Amino acid sequence: MKKMLNNRNTWMGLWGMPVLLGVITMLGLLAAIMSADATWHAVSWVLLAIPLYVMIRYGIPFFRR
Amino acid sequence: MKAQTIRNWFNIHKWTSLVCTVFLLMLCITGLPLIFYEEIDHLIHDELAVSEPGPTPLTKDVVLQAAMDEIPGKEVKYIFWDQDHHPGQMFVTLADSAEAPIEADHYLTMDEHSATVLETPPNEMDFMLVMYYLHVELLAGVPGMLFLGFMGLLFFVAIVSGVVLYGPIMKHFDFGMIRTEKSNRLRWLDLHNLLGIVTLAWASVVGLTGVINTLATPALESWRAGQLAEMVAAYEGQPRVKGELSSLQAALDTAQAAAPGMEVSFVAYPGTLYSSNHHYAVYMIGTTPLTSRIIKPALIDAKTGELTDMRDMPWYLKTIFVSQPFHFGDYGGMPMKIIWALFDVLTIVVLISGLYLWFARRRAKAEQLKRMVKNAESAESLTLSTIEEDAE
Numbered sequence: 001m002k003k004m005l006n007n008r009n010t011w012m013g014l015w016g017m018p019v020l021l022g023v024i025t026m027l028g029l030l031a032a033i034m035s036a037d038a039t040w041h042a043v044s045w046v047l048l049a050i051p052l053y054v055m056i057r058y059g060i061p062f063f064r065r
Numbered sequence: 066m067k068a069q070t071i072r073n074w075f076n077i078h079k080w081t082s083l084v085c086t087v088f089l090l091m092l093c094i095t096g097l098p099l100i101f102y103e104e105i106d107h108l109i110h111d112e113l114a115v116s117e118p119g120p121t122p123l124t125k126d127v128v129l130q131a132a133m134d135e136i137p138g139k140e141v142k143y144i145f146w147d148q149d150h151h152p153g154q155m156f157v158t159l160a161d162s163a164e165a166p167i168e169a170d171h172y173l174t175m176d177e178h179s180a181t182v183l184e185t186p187p188n189e190m191d192f193m194l195v196m197y198y199l200h201v202e203l204l205a206g207v208p209g210m211l212f213l214g215f216m217g218l219l220f221f222v223a224i225v226s227g228v229v230l231y232g233p234i235m236k237h238f239d240f241g242m243i244r245t246e247k248s249n250r251l252r253w254l255d256l257h258n259l260l261g262i263v264t265l266a267w268a269s270v271v272g273l274t275g276v277i278n279t280l281a282t283p284a285l286e287s288w289r290a291g292q293l294a295e296m297v298a299a300y301e302g303q304p305r306v307k308g309e310l311s312s313l314q315a316a317l318d319t320a321q322a323a324a325p326g327m328e329v330s331f332v333a334y335p336g337t338l339y340s341s342n343h344h345y346a347v348y349m350i351g352t353t354p355l356t357s358r359i360i361k362p363a364l365i366d367a368k369t370g371e372l373t374d375m376r377d378m379p380w381y382l383k384t385i386f387v388s389q390p391f392h393f394g395d396y397g398g399m400p401m402k403i404i405w406a407l408f409d410v411l412t413i414v415v416l417i418s419g420l421y422l423w424f425a426r427r428r429a430k431a432e433q434l435k436r437m438v439k440n441a442e443s444a445e446s447l448t449l450s451t452i453e454e455d456a457e
Contacts, residue, residue, distance in 0.1 A: 009236055017240040018231070018262045025266035032397035033354050033390055045400040051263045052407055058241030062256045 021051045066233050078226035083423065085219040086416050088203075092213070092275070093413045095200040098193065100394060100405050103150065105193060110186075115153035116179040123180050124314040125155065131180040132157040132173045139171060143339075144313075145331040153177050163305075163336030207282050214279030220272050227261050234258060250425045257418040260411050267408045268415075274392035281385050288382055289338065296364055296374040297341035305342045306335050311370035313345070319372050320347035320363035327351055327361065335367045343367060354396035358386040 028047030031040050098105060125144075132155075133139065139159035146155060155175040167188075174184040190198070203209035235258065243255040294301075317329055327349040333339035340346035345365040350357045360382075363375040377383075390396045394405030 009238070013239075014232065014235055018228075018265065021263050022266040026270070029267075029270060029391060032401060036353050041397045041401070044397050045404065048401070048404045051267070052404065052411075054241070055260055055263050055411060058243070058259055059256060061243045061245055062252060064245060 024050050071233050074226050074229045078223055078230055081219045081223040082419055085216045086420055088216040089220050090416055092200060093409050095196045097406060097409055098196050099200055100402050113183045115176050118178045125317060126313050128155055128175050128177050128180045129313055132175050135173060135182050136171050141334045142337050143331055143333055146329055148328060163334055210279045214276045217272050217276040224269055231258060231262055253418050253421050257415060257422060260415045264408060264411055268412055270391050274388040277385055277388045278392055284381055284385055292379060300341055300343040303343055306367050310367045315370045316345045316347060316365040319365055320349060323363055323372055323375050324349040324361055354390055358389055359383055
């Protein structure tokens with residue numbers, strides 16, 4: 001089983017993922033708006049799909065009881 | 066963080082959330098179909114067939130005349146174009162007079178290539194318009210719009226306080242852990258924390274740009290009273306232009322020449338809210354998702370056809386217009402719309418789980434109180450019986 005309790009969470013351990021996902025989301029939003037170009041649109045979709053994937057990946061155990 | 070500080074932030078999170086949640090749920094639910102406005106609109110209304118362009122394009126004057134002949138005795142208020150989604154079409158708004166209220170407007174969709182009427186859509190609310198007006202103003206005009214803006218602000222405070230609480234709660238846990246083996250309440254709390262922290266950036270951007278959008282009406286009012294009035298100051302007090310107006314096509318060409326690289330979005334006729342008594346106001350827009358939100362009005366004398374002024378809009382209007390696409394998510398094709406919808410649904414889950422946590426906490430507290438009262442009572446009877454025993 002994955003260790004869930006760690007008594008010494010570093011700043012990065014606590015905020016690393018939230019900050020990373022926030023930056024990815026913002027880049028995803030900006031990528032599409034800066035140009036009407038198809039490549040940038042695709043970049044934007046990929047970036048925005050990352051936080052969605054993370055929510056599904058980590059959210060699944062909620063349904064396993 | 067001190068226990069008292071955490072308690073304060075908890076209370077801020079609780080109360081801002083409780084006040085705005087119902088409205089936020091409404092916004093998320095009505096926003097869902099609005100993301101797909103275009104697609105749903107296409108489903109409900111048949112695609113209009115625009116005829117092939119002829120060898121020489123018809124002037125807009127000819128197309129407009131055909132619209133005016135369709136409903137005689139009316140005046141033109143506005144003309145719109147939508148090159149991206151409805152090329153070859155020209156949307157004309159006619160009314161008894163330029164000052165007439167919008168409820169009595171007549172809409173005509175014109176075929177620019179044949180100067181024929183494609184459609185005269187009724188001026189009434191349909192499902193999507195009800196969704197739109199609920200979402201934008203709770204069907205309650207500008208006060209409703211500003212009220213929703215305030216709810217959006219509370220939502221943002223709830224997001225910020227939620228992030229502050231995320232620290233102490235997650236201090237000893239790995240990112241994304243969901244405790245399923247303990248109580249239901251912990252399971253939901255963990256889900257709330259996970260979805261809340263991951264949707265943070267999206268929800269903040271969409272929430273804040275939504276708040277900014279609610280300021281559009283007062284900002285436009287202020288622009289009309291300020292910059293627009295300044296631009297037409299030389300014509301102040303003059304009566305409405307009467308009789309034959311200068312050519313519409315010429316006005317469009319003049320505006321186009323003055324703003325190269327931009328295209329015409331709409332024209333406001335003399336006497337309407339967005340022009341003077343004496344001008345065609347030709348509103349030019351850029352051609353990328355971002356610049357298409359930056360509007361530049363060119364004022365053209367509706368008698369002489371001369372360009373009298375053209376200015377950039379003030380920064381506050383630019384800010385509002387530029388922030389709009391970040392709210393709509395309509396600038397990155399279909400996948401982006403689906404992504405927007407998924408984030409919207411996950412925000413609904415954050416709201417509902419938050420509401421559940423509030424109920425569950427209250428229930429837990431009530432049960433705890435009951436237990437304490439019960440314990441106190443049994444303790445009391447115990448004491449009483451001891452006293453009685455002692456008395457014997």
